[in-house]
Amino acid sequence: MNNNNQSVGVQSIKFSTPPYIQHYASVVGQKEGDGPLGSHFDIVEQDNMFGKNNWEEAESALQAKTVQFLLQKANLTPKDVRYAFAGDLLGQLMATSFGLESYNIPLFGLYGACSTMGEGLSLASMTVGGGYADKVLALASSHFASAEKTFRFPLGYGSQRKFCATYTVTGCGALIVGADSGIAKVTGITTGRIVDYGYKEKDNMGACMAPAAADTIYNNLNDFGVNPNHYDRIITGDLGYVGQTILIDILKTKGYDISGVHMDCGIEMFDKDTQDTNAGGSGCGCSASTLCGYILGQIEKKIWNRVLFVPTGALLSPVSANEGNSVPGIAHGVVIESV
Amino acid sequence: MNNNNQSVGVQSIKFSTPPYIQHYASVVGQKEGDGPLGSHFDIVEQDNMFGKNNWEEAESALQAKTVQFLLQKANLTPKDVRYAFAGDLLGQLMATSFGLESYNIPLFGLYGACSTMGEGLSLASMTVGGGYADKVLALASSHFASAEKTFRFPLGYGSQRKFCATYTVTGCGALIVGADSGIAKVTGITTGRIVDYGYKEKDNMGACMAPAAADTIYNNLNDFGVNPNHYDRIITGDLGYVGQTILIDILKTKGYDISGVHMDCGIEMFDKDTQDTNAGGSGCGCSASTLCGYILGQIEKKIWNRVLFVPTGALLSPVSANEGNSVPGIAHGVVIESV
Numbered sequence: 001m002n003n004n005n006q007s008v009g010v011q012s013i014k015f016s017t018p019p020y021i022q023h024y025a026s027v028v029g030q031k032e033g034d035g036p037l038g039s040h041f042d043i044v045e046q047d048n049m050f051g052k053n054n055w056e057e058a059e060s061a062l063q064a065k066t067v068q069f070l071l072q073k074a075n076l077t078p079k080d081v082r083y084a085f086a087g088d089l090l091g092q093l094m095a096t097s098f099g100l101e102s103y104n105i106p107l108f109g110l111y112g113a114c115s116t117m118g119e120g121l122s123l124a125s126m127t128v129g130g131g132y133a134d135k136v137l138a139l140a141s142s143h144f145a146s147a148e149k150t151f152r153f154p155l156g157y158g159s160q161r162k163f164c165a166t167y168t169v170t171g172c173g174a175l176i177v178g179a180d181s182g183i184a185k186v187t188g189i190t191t192g193r194i195v196d197y198g199y200k201e202k203d204n205m206g207a208c209m210a211p212a213a214a215d216t217i218y219n220n221l222n223d224f225g226v227n228p229n230h231y232d233r234i235i236t237g238d239l240g241y242v243g244q245t246i247l248i249d250i251l252k253t254k255g256y257d258i259s260g261v262h263m264d265c266g267i268e269m270f271d272k273d274t275q276d277t278n279a280g281g282s283g284c285g286c287s288a289s290t291l292c293g294y295i296l297g298q299i300e301k302k303i304w305n306r307v308l309f310v311p312t313g314a315l316l317s318p319v320s321a322n323e324g325n326s327v328p329g330i331a332h333g334v335v336i337e338s339v
Numbered sequence: 340m341n342n343n344n345q346s347v348g349v350q351s352i353k354f355s356t357p358p359y360i361q362h363y364a365s366v367v368g369q370k371e372g373d374g375p376l377g378s379h380f381d382i383v384e385q386d387n388m389f390g391k392n393n394w395e396e397a398e399s400a401l402q403a404k405t406v407q408f409l410l411q412k413a414n415l416t417p418k419d420v421r422y423a424f425a426g427d428l429l430g431q432l433m434a435t436s437f438g439l440e441s442y443n444i445p446l447f448g449l450y451g452a453c454s455t456m457g458e459g460l461s462l463a464s465m466t467v468g469g470g471y472a473d474k475v476l477a478l479a480s481s482h483f484a485s486a487e488k489t490f491r492f493p494l495g496y497g498s499q500r501k502f503c504a505t506y507t508v509t510g511c512g513a514l515i516v517g518a519d520s521g522i523a524k525v526t527g528i529t530t531g532r533i534v535d536y537g538y539k540e541k542d543n544m545g546a547c548m549a550p551a552a553a554d555t556i557y558n559n560l561n562d563f564g565v566n567p568n569h570y571d572r573i574i575t576g577d578l579g580y581v582g583q584t585i586l587i588d589i590l591k592t593k594g595y596d597i598s599g600v601h602m603d604c605g606i607e608m609f610d611k612d613t614q615d616t617n618a619g620g621s622g623c624g625c626s627a628s629t630l631c632g633y634i635l636g637q638i639e640k641k642i643w644n645r646v647l648f649v650p651t652g653a654l655l656s657p658v659s660a661n662e663g664n665s666v667p668g669i670a671h672g673v674v675i676e677s678v
Contacts, residue, residue, distance in 0.1 A: 005470045007421065011445045013471055054662055082346065083530060091430035091489075092656035093450045097533060097667050106350045106530035107669065108458055109450040111432045119447055123462065130469025131344045132352055150430075191422060191445035194436060317431035323393055328436050330446065 005129055009223025012190040012333075019128035020182025021175050021336065022135075023074035026293035027066045028285075029144065029170030035270045035281075040293040041171075042069055048145065048170060056094050059143035062285075063088070063099025066172040067139065074176055078103040081176070082133035085120035087111050088141050089168075089284055090150055095141055105137060113313030114209075114238050115192065116140040117173060117288035118332030121309075124177040125186040125334070134179050140311075141172035142283030151202070151318055164204040166240045166266055166282035173288030175296070181339075183300045188335040190220040194315065196328035202321045205314040206243025206266075206279055212329030213239060213312045214250035220308055220333045221256055228258040232304035235295060236331070237287030237311035238266035240280030265290035265311075287311035296336075305338045344468055348562025351529040351672075358467035359521025360514050360675070361474075364409035365632035366401055367624075368483065368509030374609045374620075379632040380510075381408055387484065387509060395433055398482035401624075402427075402438025405511040406478065413515055417442040420515070421472035424459035426450050427480050428507075428623055429489055434480055444476060452652030453548075453577050454531065455479040456512060456627035457671030460648075463516040464525040464673070473518050479650075480511035481622030490541070490657055503543040505579045505605055505621035512627030514635070520678075522639040527674040529559040533654065535667035541660045544653040545582025545605075545618055551668030552578060552651045553589035559647055559672045560595055567597040571643035574634060575670070576626030576650035577605035579619030604629035604650075626650035634675075644677045 006014045026041045033044030043065065050061035063086075071077065084103070087110035088095035096109060112119040120138035127136050145155055147168035153159040161167075177186065195212035202208075213236050221228065228234060239247055244267065248259050268290060269281030291309060298304045312331040321327065345353045365380045372383030382404065389400035402425075410416065423442070426449035427434035435448060451458040459477035466475050484494055486507035492498040500506075516525065534551035541547075552575050560567065567573060578586055583606065587598050607629060608620030630648060637643045651670045660666065 007472060011421075056656075056659055056662065057664075082350075087450065089431070090656070091658060092428070092452065092654065094654075094656035094659045097654040097656070098659065098664065101533040101535050101667055104532050106532050108462065108530065109669075111426065111448040111450045113431065123447065126469060126471055127465065130465060130471070132465055132469070133346060191447065193443050193445050194440040196440050315431065315433075315436040317395075317429070317433035317436070319430060320395060320433045320437065323395065325396075325437065328440055330448075 011219050012188055012223035014188045015129045018185040018187045019125045019177050019179060021184045022178040022182035023070060024175040024292040024296045025066055025070035025073055026173045026289040027062055028289050032169055032171050032269060035275060037268055037294050040297055055143060055146040055149060056090060059095035059141055059146045060099035062143060062172045063095060063141045066174045067103060070174045078105050081105050081135050081137050083127060084137040085110055085123045086139040087116040089147055112330060113315050114282060114284050115311040115313030115330050115332045116284045117291060118311035118334055121334050122189040122191060122332055128177050128179055136177045137174060138177060139174040140284035140288040142168050142285035144168045144170045147283055151316060161278055162203045163278050164242045166205060166238060166279045167277035168283040169269055169281045169286035171285035171289030173292030175292055184296060184336050185339055186334060187337050190216055190223060190333035192216045192331045194328045194330050196326055198326045200326050202316055202327055204242060205282060206240040207246055208314045208327040209312040209329040210239055210243040210246035211250060213247050213310055213331040216310055216331040216333045218254050228256055228261050231261055231306050231308045233263045233307045234258050234261050235307055235309050236264045238282035239264045239312055240266045242279050299336060299338050302338045307336050309334045309336055350558050351527055351562035353527045354468045357524040357526045358464045358516050358518060360523045361517040361521035362409060362413035363514040363631040363635045364405055364412055365512045365628040366405045367628050371508055371510050371608060374614060376607055376633050379636055394482060394485040394488055395429060398434035398480055398485045399438035401482060401511045402434060402480045405513045406442060409513045417444050420444050420474050420476050422447060422466060423476040424449055424462045425478040426455040428486055451669060452654050453621060453623050454650040454652030454669050454671045455623045456630060457650035457673055460673050461528040461530060461671055467516050467518055475516045476513060477516060478513040479623035479627040481507050481624035483507045483509045486622055490655060500617055501542045502617050503581045505544060505577060505618045506616035507622040508608055508620045508625035510624035510628030512631030514631055523635060523675050524678055525673060526676050529555055529562060529672035531555045531670045533667045533669050535665055537665045539665050541655055541666055543581060544621060545579040546585055547653045547666040548651040548668040549578055549582040549585035550589060552586050552649055552670040555649055555670040555672045557593050567595055567600050570600055570645050570647045572602045572646045573597050573600050574646055574648050575603045577621035578603045578651055579605045581618050638675060638677050641677045646675050648673045648675055
């Protein structure tokens, strides 16, 4: 038994020897490329079909393209990568199954809704930190059109979107976690629990997820015995404007004011005034591409030295929502520091 | 960095200090209780609705009941369990989201189709073996009716099933992996890759999964440098009669004859002659309940001393299949030994 890796508090791990993020890559769609973070992404694809015949295949092609670019950037072959932790929002992870199959990397398929990049980065870090592997891939993706088809209405309906609704990001972020050295290190994780306030408004996912984000951030701060300003940024995945307000309010009632350091990938992704995205961006690919485009860049340049990255997931199934169930949330926290 | 945990060969881990399976529990439906393994399950529920109003909620209740019984058997509270690794077959893991939310255990949601119990047991073992936790839950479930609704036809259609089709098991298996001592130990894992022979017959999942099972078993034998008879049993999840034949044939062409030690949970679950289940049982819950009902019992009693447990998953999405795509497979191997 290796007891060097300390479990701390009620739901966190502090790595005795932190694993490193060694390489990262992001690919997004045209609308994301036109947004405020546009210049930070590696590739902005102009064809939202990614050269394929349907939206699901387009998302698979997005994943495959991101991994191809990541491996090229890292000068690695698929055989150098011991495991992949990956997922998407579609039923039975179909984007991942077809997106990664050509790489032949042993795969742990994950479903954490839009929290998947936090889940994958946590498990990749635990795998490297536990001495099980030297190079591990973590990846998550979403596509606006495949998500609308799965969760809402066919695009052709031209249905109106509520002001509280978010806009699913077409994007994929992928990174390599490894031992010994890298551009950033993962020093701790706080794994989320399912939090369900009974809220059923599936168009208002920010409200559904905010309590889970609050729970994970609260426990991170408590478990590590730190205050919000310990972090240069506390970065949620896709709460948007509505969820951000709720998150900050909940944490204030619990004794923490994160308003000075909070950032949300969904809010950063689009220009509210010109891009018609209502409450902000969302989807697995929102936090994943922001991490692997913008956030890790800021950490690599040491503009930020320590962030708490907290992708947030709404455990929304079209079937359970139509059956009248609530939309529970989950959020997975990862502490990333500069080197 | 802890290098005591050895990565061996191309895709396996040999645990330097093996984690233990400490407790296990299984709950199944009536048909499974009537089958050859009936007496090995902890609870045979007579109401396939599990007291709920729809099939998805029934599967959630099945999960909740299994965890409740497991914790009771183990004399544990949910707070004693550091992490849960869990999944099911439904879109966005809805059975798991609602099945486990009341337990408040930090959750890593998994999707590996019917291989999920192998994926969860692998990750739970890596988590304990890496010193990150003392008690970790691994769980997988399936329900005949929720699976038919998701992947095939509404039950009311009364559609005929092909002879090559399998019958989804209503069942859930759950176990606790922990440090120090237990009823069995996990000595190694072999993590599967996506294997896709391009086969598109979604009613013949045994054929879709057999190549993946063959790949994982082949690499397990090679990575550990052992022959099939090193194991008392090599146990696949739900290949059924069709998949078993293909698996044995593929491995013969690769130089291994496993026919003397192969067992398939799907074949064991039902009586072919009297239960009208065609090619056998299938689903996440097939291998999970067989593991946590029958297999671990055999190991605890030292009737078997070493088995290779290889749950097999068909990465079938109704959407991708309807779009004309193949059904890729994946299989995750776990070496379980008596103590």
